[in-house]
Amino acid sequence: MSEKTTPEPQAPGHNDAADPADIQVPGGTTPEAAASDVVLDTAGGQMPPSAVPAATQRRSRDRDQDSSGSVLHQIFTGNAMVSLLSVLLAIVLGGILMAVTNPKVAAASGYFFAQPGDLLTEVIRPYTALVQGSIFNWAGADLGAQLYPITETLTVATPLICAGLGVALAFRAGLFNIGAQGQIIFGALFGAYSGFAWHLPIGLHLLVVIIAGLVGGAVWGGVVGLLKARTGAHEVIVTIMLNYIANFLLLFLLTTPAFQRKGSTNPISPFLDSTALFPELLGPQFRLHAGFLAAIVATVFVWWLLNRSTIGFEFRAVGANPNAARTAGINVARSTILVMAVAGALAGLAGVAQVSGTEKYLSGGVAASIGFDAITVALLGRSTPWGTFFAGLLFGAFRAGGVAMQAQTQTPIDIVLVIQSLIVLFIAAPPLVRAIFGLNPRKKKTTTSGTAGSRTGGVKSGAAA
Amino acid sequence: MSATTQSPASNQPGAGKGTGNTPRDGRTGAPARTTELVSWKAGIGLGLLAILGTVLFGFLANTKSAGFRIAEARDPNASSAAAWITLAVALAAAAYVGYRWINQRREGAAVDRWIPATTIAAVVVLGLAALGVARVEKITVPSTALGWICSIVLLALAGYACFLTLQRRRTPGWLGGSFAVVFLVGFMIWIVAGGRDPEPSISLGGLMAGAVTLAVPLVFGSLSGVLCERAGVVNIAIEGQLLLGAFSAAVVATVTGNVYVGLISAAVAGALVSLVLAVVSIKYLVNQIIVGVVLNVLISGLTSFLFSTLLTADPEHLNKPGRLQAVDIPFLADIPIIGPILFHQSLVGYLMYVAVIVVYVGLFHTKWGLRVRAVGEHPQAADTVGINVNRTRFINVLMGGAIAGIGGSFFTLVSVDAFSKDMSGGRGYIALAAMIFGRWNPVGAFLAALLFGFADNLQSIITIIGSPVPSQFMAMLPYALTVIAVAGLVGRSRPPAADGIPYVKG
Numbered sequence: 001m002s003e004k005t006t007p008e009p010q011a012p013g014h015n016d017a018a019d020p021a022d023i024q025v026p027g028g029t030t031p032e033a034a035a036s037d038v039v040l041d042t043a044g045g046q047m048p049p050s051a052v053p054a055a056t057q058r059r060s061r062d063r064d065q066d067s068s069g070s071v072l073h074q075i076f077t078g079n080a081m082v083s084l085l086s087v088l089l090a091i092v093l094g095g096i097l098m099a100v101t102n103p104k105v106a107a108a109s110g111y112f113f114a115q116p117g118d119l120l121t122e123v124i125r126p127y128t129a130l131v132q133g134s135i136f137n138w139a140g141a142d143l144g145a146q147l148y149p150i151t152e153t154l155t156v157a158t159p160l161i162c163a164g165l166g167v168a169l170a171f172r173a174g175l176f177n178i179g180a181q182g183q184i185i186f187g188a189l190f191g192a193y194s195g196f197a198w199h200l201p202i203g204l205h206l207l208v209v210i211i212a213g214l215v216g217g218a219v220w221g222g223v224v225g226l227l228k229a230r231t232g233a234h235e236v237i238v239t240i241m242l243n244y245i246a247n248f249l250l251l252f253l254l255t256t257p258a259f260q261r262k263g264s265t266n267p268i269s270p271f272l273d274s275t276a277l278f279p280e281l282l283g284p285q286f287r288l289h290a291g292f293l294a295a296i297v298a299t300v301f302v303w304w305l306l307n308r309s310t311i312g313f314e315f316r317a318v319g320a321n322p323n324a325a326r327t328a329g330i331n332v333a334r335s336t337i338l339v340m341a342v343a344g345a346l347a348g349l350a351g352v353a354q355v356s357g358t359e360k361y362l363s364g365g366v367a368a369s370i371g372f373d374a375i376t377v378a379l380l381g382r383s384t385p386w387g388t389f390f391a392g393l394l395f396g397a398f399r400a401g402g403v404a405m406q407a408q409t410q411t412p413i414d415i416v417l418v419i420q421s422l423i424v425l426f427i428a429a430p431p432l433v434r435a436i437f438g439l440n441p442r443k444k445k446t447t448t449s450g451t452a453g454s455r456t457g458g459v460k461s462g463a464a465a
Numbered sequence: 466m467s468a469t470t471q472s473p474a475s476n477q478p479g480a481g482k483g484t485g486n487t488p489r490d491g492r493t494g495a496p497a498r499t500t501e502l503v504s505w506k507a508g509i510g511l512g513l514l515a516i517l518g519t520v521l522f523g524f525l526a527n528t529k530s531a532g533f534r535i536a537e538a539r540d541p542n543a544s545s546a547a548a549w550i551t552l553a554v555a556l557a558a559a560a561y562v563g564y565r566w567i568n569q570r571r572e573g574a575a576v577d578r579w580i581p582a583t584t585i586a587a588v589v590v591l592g593l594a595a596l597g598v599a600r601v602e603k604i605t606v607p608s609t610a611l612g613w614i615c616s617i618v619l620l621a622l623a624g625y626a627c628f629l630t631l632q633r634r635r636t637p638g639w640l641g642g643s644f645a646v647v648f649l650v651g652f653m654i655w656i657v658a659g660g661r662d663p664e665p666s667i668s669l670g671g672l673m674a675g676a677v678t679l680a681v682p683l684v685f686g687s688l689s690g691v692l693c694e695r696a697g698v699v700n701i702a703i704e705g706q707l708l709l710g711a712f713s714a715a716v717v718a719t720v721t722g723n724v725y726v727g728l729i730s731a732a733v734a735g736a737l738v739s740l741v742l743a744v745v746s747i748k749y750l751v752n753q754i755i756v757g758v759v760l761n762v763l764i765s766g767l768t769s770f771l772f773s774t775l776l777t778a779d780p781e782h783l784n785k786p787g788r789l790q791a792v793d794i795p796f797l798a799d800i801p802i803i804g805p806i807l808f809h810q811s812l813v814g815y816l817m818y819v820a821v822i823v824v825y826v827g828l829f830h831t832k833w834g835l836r837v838r839a840v841g842e843h844p845q846a847a848d849t850v851g852i853n854v855n856r857t858r859f860i861n862v863l864m865g866g867a868i869a870g871i872g873g874s875f876f877t878l879v880s881v882d883a884f885s886k887d888m889s890g891g892r893g894y895i896a897l898a899a900m901i902f903g904r905w906n907p908v909g910a911f912l913a914a915l916l917f918g919f920a921d922n923l924q925s926i927i928t929i930i931g932s933p934v935p936s937q938f939m940a941m942l943p944y945a946l947t948v949i950a951v952a953g954l955v956g957r958s959r960p961p962a963a964d965g966i967p968y969v970k971g
Contacts, residue, residue: 097767101774176754233951234960236701236754237901240894241944248944252937375758412773417766421759428756429749 083380085433086426094419095123098411126411133404134397144285149400151288155358157396159184159350159370161295164377164388165302166221166346170235171383172306173339174319179224179239180347181371182246183217187348189250190216192355192362193259195272205275206356210294213352214345220246221344222337229333235340243371251364259362269362278357291353295389298349303385305342315339347371373399376424395420507636508627511644515616515623522612522651525933531657532605532666535596535802547799548597555594559587590803597801603666608658615651619644656923661931672922674806677814680918681879682707682889684817685872686896687903687910688824689735689865694905695828696861697841697854697963701757702742704893705764706735706866710873712768715884716776718786718877727786728812728874735870736863738764743862747855750967761893769886776884789813789878811879813871820868825907837861841961844968854968869893898947905960917943 102122132139134153140146163180170177191213200208220242227233253259254267261270278289306312317325318335326332354366377395381387402416426433562584569576622644626636657667686703693700713734718727738760746753776784789811797808810817828834837857839847844854877884895917902916903909924939 097770101771178754178758227948227952231952233948236699237897237951238948241898241948244891244894244944245941245948248937248941252935255935372758372762376762379755379759412770414766414769414773417762418770421763421766425745425756425759425763428759429745429751431749432745 082430082433083427085437086423089426089433089436090419090422091127093422094415095127097418098126098415099123126405126409126415129405129408129411130398130401132401133408134401148286149404151282151286152400153393153397154292155287155289155396156399157392158289158292158295158357159353160373160377160396160399161389161392162298162350162353163347163370163374164381164392165298165385166217166343166350167374167378168381168383168385168388169302169306169315169346170339170343171378172319173315173335174322175225175228175336175339175343176236177221177224177239177340177343178236178375179221179242179344179371180350180374181367181369182239182243183220183344183347184351184354184367184371185243185246185250186220186344187213187217187351188355188362188366189253189351190348191352192269192272192366195276195356196270196361197258199273200275202275205273206278209272209276209356210349210352213348213356215348217348217351218341218345221347222341224344225337225340228340229336247364247367250362250366254362254364261361267364271361272356276356277360278353287358289353289357291357294349294353295392298346299385299389302346302388306385311335311338347374350374373420376420379424380427382427507641508623508630511619511623511626511636511641514644514648515619518619518648518651519616522655523616526609526612526655527658528609529658529660529663529665530605531608531611531654532603532664533653533657534603534666534668535601535670545598547796547804548594548801551590551800551803552594552598555587555591559584559591562587593802594800597803605664605666606654608654611654612651612658615647615654618647619651622647656927656932656934657930659933665930667926667930670802670805672919672926674809675922675925676915676919677806677810678880678918679921680914681810681814681817682872682875682892683896683899683914683917684821684911685875686869686893687900687914688820688907689869689872690897690900691828691903691905691907691910692824692837692861692865692868693739694900694964695841695961696837696858697844697961697966697968698743698746698858698862699753699757699965700739700742700862700865701754701897702738702760702764702866702893703869703896704889704891705757705761706738706869707873707876707889707893707896708761708768708887709734709738709764710870711876711888712771712873712884713870714874715784715786715877719783722787724787724789724878725812727878728789728871731870731874731878732867733870735866735868735873737866738870739862739866742866743859747858747862747967750969753965753967765887768884772884772886780883784883786877786882788882811875813875813879816871820871821907821911824868828907838961840968841963844963844966848968848970854970858968869896872896895943898943901960902943902947902950916946 099122133149135150137146137149140148163184166183167177167180191209194212195205195209198205198208224235224238224242227238228235251267254269259269261268278291278294280286281288281290281292304312306316314325314330314335315338317328317330318332318339322332325335350370351367354370355362359366373395377391378388380394381389381391398416398420402413405411405415406413562580566576566580566584569580622640626640629636629640657665659665660667686707689703689706690700710731714727714731716727717730718724721727742753742756742760745751746756772784791809791811792815794808794815798804800808826834828837836847836852839850840852840854840857847857848854873889876888881888896914899913899917900910902913903911920939920942924936927934927939928936
């Protein structure tokens with residue numbers, strides 16, 4: 001541990017340094033910008049930006065894995081193992097929790113040692129319902145009913161993926177975007193308004209709605225970037241606060257005549273025009289809509305942006321080391337504003353997917369907890385576009401399955417929250433997982449054994465040699 | 466960074482905010498340019514607010530009068546005596562502090578930091594005691610006239626700020642402070658006058674008392690934040706600490722049948738959340754913000770799950786804690802107006818005062834506090850002089866969790882006597898906001914929490930009296946103020962330098 005050089009010792013150095021940007025903006029970036037730069041500093045720019053730049057202070061072993069080439073390679077090396085074990089651990093812990101709280105189990109505990117099978121059944125039953133509700137319902141009457149769960153998963157996953165991409169993109173630029181919630185709300189607000197207030201021809205209308213949603217999210221995200229770049233306000237605080245402001249603004253607007261449905265006392269908006277809706281992909285009996293295709297497009301876009309474009313390179317450079325990026329001539333302030341605007345736009349797309357695809361109208365709960373789930377999605381996806389995509393699918397499955405589980409086995413859907421957060425917690429702390437499974441290679445320092453970090457370690461050392 | 470070190474620059478910290486840009490000017494290399502730019506922010510900001518105030522309080526004023534009922538004490542005789550004594554004490558205190566202030570001013574020495582704030586407090590107490598002695602029960606004011614007066618004063622203050630800026634002088638703290646006070650007065654009058662009744666009125670005592678009560682969990686939460694962040698650990702998990710504290714207080718108090726055991730268990734539960742935060746972020750070096758966010762989700766899911774499965778199944782035996790009754794402090798509770806507001810609290814409420822004082826004194830006037838702040842500002846230096854950085858952080862995070870846990874018990878032992886899903890309702894985030902708005906200082910956080918509690922309570926009162934302001938905007942206020950505070954539009958909130966950065970020795 002001691003031999004791993006971390007950026008921390010240099011931190012105060014950055015702090016005291018007279019940054020050019022600090023002089024540029026006399027409004028007062030001075031201490032805060034530098035401090036936050038330090039927070040977001042990766043390993044002094046010596047490696048490509050890690051999946052979660054803000055989580056830079058992890059062991060270099062984990063960082064090494066991020067630099068290890070292709071996605072496929074990453075999946076089959078340490079990260080994947082840790083991810084798999086994390087998911088497994090979380091599911092087991094969730095099972096224990098369900099077992100402990102299940103009244104039938106409590107009744108069965110008397111003969112627990114006699115028939116442990118009963119206990120196991122009680123725990124497995126909710127999980128079975130979860131799978132049945134999210135992937136494939138083998139008890140369904142016809143093919144439609146059997147495939148319904150998977151379409152439901154995709155539907156639920158759509159906004160999660162979009163918003164998760166927004167969070168992930170900001171992560172890559174070293175910004176902690178907790179504000180997906182507010183950005184979703186703004187995207188939904190703009191999108192819904194253009195959807196029900198304007199009446200445009202088919203095709204054009206949907207396009208306008210999407211653009212309006214993107215703009216709405218971009219505005220709300222851009223404000224954060226602007227404040228961060230101009231005043232050095234920490235984006236975590238600003239985004240948390242803006243989430244609440246957006247939420248209250250939405251609640252207020254839904255009571256005004258412009259937004260409230262005619263003749264309704266509830267704070268809900270009119271239905272969007274049919275021309276403003278995403279077309280249903282598999283016919284009216286499924287909720288799956290073309291918003292899912294938009295999510296795929298967004299994923300490709302983010303991949304292109306990050307890996308193939310100049311702007312994306314600047315984003316990553318800023319995320320890796322703002323000071324180095326600044327020295328290299330990158331306009332850090334502009335990058336910050338831009339990345340937050342794009343992140344906001346992606347979250348805004350999630351809002352559009354909600355109002356224009358799933359819900360078809362605007363209500364106070366339009367963003368549900370998608371904005372917060374998006375953070376966990378991005379973390380689970382390690383802030384790579386496709387990682388986020390599949391993490392979104394997984395959490396979408398949890399969500400969709402959770403509903404079915406609650407209906408069938410009366411297991412509260414909150415267990416899904418527990419499992420999700422445990423997964424992220426374990427994934428964020430690979431050493432913890434390794435310690436739990438006894439894989440911690442710290443005991444054998446240079447030689448690599450076990451499963452997780454070892455293989456990359458080997459690859460790494462080979463590369464180094 | 467610490468509040469104690471910035472004393473020479475800011476002579477007059479306004480009313481907890483609005484010090485403008487005072488602390489920076491002394492240090493910067495190019496004073497003229499910086500002053501000019503920074504000061505315009507104050508001028509423009511105040512100007513916009515003044516225009517807003519003029520439009521609202523002046524042009525949109527209501528013709529009705531605004532009434533402010535003042536709460537009465539329960540025992541007139543006792544309260545009369547208490548009022549006179551308070552009056553005398555406040556008078557003496559105000560005179561003494563004012564004398565020292567003027568004396569120090571005249572000698573040209575720097576005025577002690579505590580003097581202006583203390584003077585203002587003494588004068589306020591004096592005024593309230595005078596109201597009590599005079600047995601004023603209700604103040605009714607014509608809203609239009611006072612609205613216009615407030616608008617003109619606001620415009621004048623903003624104009625003065627702009628004038629000072631033109632003269633390249635910085636805007637003094639008292640200007641921002643008095644602007645805030647006048648704005649608040651105008652705002653209150655405008656709101657109350659807009660009520661549905663022909664003669665709308667609100668109970669000022671009730672408003673304040675409610676504000677203090679609502680602020681209790683916020684204060685505990687923000688103290689938790691202060692303790693953690695002063696040691697360099699970002700604590701987003703306040704929400705989770707409050708929630709688990711509330712949950713554990715409810716369950717343990719019901720099971721044991723003793724609310725005090727519930728209170729202790731709340732502290733333990735809060736510390737437990739902190740333990741996870743500390744282990745994962747300090748030992749395993751995971752990003753503190755990630756851990757905090759995830760912990761909040763985890764605790765929310767966990768408590769909701771247990772609530773849905775266990776507590777709803779058997780509320781009699783699991784979710785029926787008693788209540789901590791409000792206790793009067795013998796003499797102090799008899800003081801008119803102030804007494805019922807401050808000294809008619811539950812045990813948790815009194816613990817709040819104790820916690821604020823202990824944390825403040827501990828952080829700024831003890832060896833331990835110096836070490837903690839050193840760890841939060843410059844861990845390398847602290848390590849060099851032999852302070853165990855990570856152990857200090859660990860202990861601080863645990864203490865913070867315990868404090869927030871006690872705050873959480875407020876929900877289930879004082880406010881409502883049962884646990885319900887997500888009952889902390891985002892107050893952990895408001896506590897975070899209060900901590901930032903209070904500039905990472907326990908007393909500042911306390912005042913900010915009071916302000917947010919006030920806004921919260923005002924929001925519900927507005928709904929009741931049917932005022933023109935949508936309650937959502939009042940609900941927004943704490944968050945908007947915090948954004949303004951961190952963006953440096955009003956003063957400047959700066960976190961401890963090493964906040965959020967794990968420390969690795971070597």
